[in-house]
Amino acid sequence: MAVCLNLLYTFFYLRANPICFLFGIISPLLFISLTWKRKIYADTFLQVFYVAMAIYGLVVWGGEWKKIHWSWAIHAYFIIAGILVTAASGVLLRIKTDAQLPFIDSFTTVFAMVGTWMMMNFVHENWLYFIVINCTSFYVYGKRKLYLGAAMFFIYLLMSVDGYFELNLF
Numbered sequence: 001m002a003v004c005l006n007l008l009y010t011f012f013y014l015r016a017n018p019i020c021f022l023f024g025i026i027s028p029l030l031f032i033s034l035t036w037k038r039k040i041y042a043d044t045f046l047q048v049f050y051v052a053m054a055i056y057g058l059v060v061w062g063g064e065w066k067k068i069h070w071s072w073a074i075h076a077y078f079i080i081a082g083i084l085v086t087a088a089s090g091v092l093l094r095i096k097t098d099a100q101l102p103f104i105d106s107f108t109t110v111f112a113m114v115g116t117w118m119m120m121n122f123v124h125e126n127w128l129y130f131i132v133i134n135c136t137s138f139y140v141y142g143k144r145k146l147y148l149g150a151a152m153f154f155i156y157l158l159m160s161v162d163g164y165f166e167l168n169l170f
Helices: 002-014 020-037 041-061 072-096 102-120 126-143 147-165
Strands: none
Touching (some): 002 020, 041 072, 041 102, 126 147
């Protein structure tokens, strides 16, 4: 159910349909329990963030789907900050938890938060972040034997490519 609702979120976002925000609230609520049980702790926190961002997106949407482009200099600041936060978070997860992939888990969480924030603010380059995140998440979920989740991230990868290049495949 969580996978289907998550895919519906991105499908409707690609179509600029505000119903996506409803799916963006419900699906992460379902994923919270799953990611906690499988010891993907940073991803559990990410699911809580997704709920908050879906609510935020609904509030800032304002009835118009506008596309914004940022310069690469702005992205460089986000990437550098993301790397630093990923390193700190990875160290904390390694020391304080039994997470099996603490740095990869931190990477996907930190950069998914950055990408999601960009997405909710209609920054088009968010799709580039999600291409990398979805490749990595596909690996993590496959390694944890969460094959339906891995399949979801593969479909997300295709949707991210579609979103960036505006192929209108989905």
